[in-house]
Amino acid sequence: MTATIMFDLDGTLIDSLPDIAAAANRTLLDIGIAPLPESTIKQFVGNGLPKLVERMIRHHDLPIEQHSELTKLTLAHYSAASSDKTIPYSGVPQALTQLREMGCVLGVCTNKPEAPARHILDALDLAHHFETVFGGDTLPVRKPDPAHLEASFNAVANAGPRLYVGDSEVDAETARRANVPFLLFSEGYRKTPVEEIPHRLSYDDTHKLPALVLEALQG
Numbered sequence: 001m002t003a004t005i006m007f008d009l010d011g012t013l014i015d016s017l018p019d020i021a022a023a024a025n026r027t028l029l030d031i032g033i034a035p036l037p038e039s040t041i042k043q044f045v046g047n048g049l050p051k052l053v054e055r056m057i058r059h060h061d062l063p064i065e066q067h068s069e070l071t072k073l074t075l076a077h078y079s080a081a082s083s084d085k086t087i088p089y090s091g092v093p094q095a096l097t098q099l100r101e102m103g104c105v106l107g108v109c110t111n112k113p114e115a116p117a118r119h120i121l122d123a124l125d126l127a128h129h130f131e132t133v134f135g136g137d138t139l140p141v142r143k144p145d146p147a148h149l150e151a152s153f154n155a156v157a158n159a160g161p162r163l164y165v166g167d168s169e170v171d172a173e174t175a176r177r178a179n180v181p182f183l184l185f186s187e188g189y190r191k192t193p194v195e196e197i198p199h200r201l202s203y204d205d206t207h208k209l210p211a212l213v214l215e216a217l218q219g
C-alpha cells in the first residue's frame, strides 16, 4: 500500500491544551489579567496562534492594536515550554508504527507554528514517523486554506490515495476544499457535534486508526 496520510497535530495526535493554555495565561499575567480556564482557551484553538491571541483579545475586550505584541509574547512563552505537559493520545505511537509497517507515508499539517510543532514531535519521540511537517507559519496561508494541506501532500513524493486525519471543523473544511477524504478523531478539540462535521469515518480511540484507514481506503 502506498497511501499518504497527513495528520493534524493539536487535539489529534497530542493533547497539547495544558501547555497552550499555560502560555496564553502567562501572556495575560504579563498584562495584569487573571488566567482563563483551560475550557475557555480550548475554544480559541484551531486556527493557529495569531487567531488564538485575537480570540483572547476579543474575549477580554482589549484593544486589537495589542495583537502583534501579545502574539509575540504568547509565542515566546509557548516556545519556552511547549512540551512540559503535552502527551500523545493513547495509542498514537502504536498506530503510527503500524501505519508505517502497512506501507503508508505519514506527514503533519498543523496550524501550530512549525518550530514548536517540530520540537514537540522530537520531545515525544514521534518525529521519526513523519516525512514532512507543515506548520501554521510555514506558508503564507494556513488551514482552512486547502493550499496548506495540498502543499504538505506535494512535499512527499508518493503516488496512491491520500487521507487527512484531524479533530476539528477547520480540518474538515480544509480536507473538503482539498478534495481529500477526512477521518475525524472525536475526542480532540472540536466545538460542534460529530454529526455536524463532514467526515468519511470517525474514531474515538487511536488504537482503532489503522483498521479505519484500511476501511477508508477500501471504501
Ligand SMILES: O=C(O)COP(=O)(O)O
Pocket: 008, 009, 010, 011, 044, 045, 046, 047, 048, 049, 052, 109, 110, 111, 112, 113, 136, 168
Ligand atoms: O494551533 C492551532 O490553533 C491548532 O493546531 P492544529 O492545526 O494542530 O489543530
Ligand SMILES: [Mg+2]
Pocket: 008, 009, 010, 011, 012, 046, 166, 167, 168, 188, 189
Ligand atoms: Mg487540531
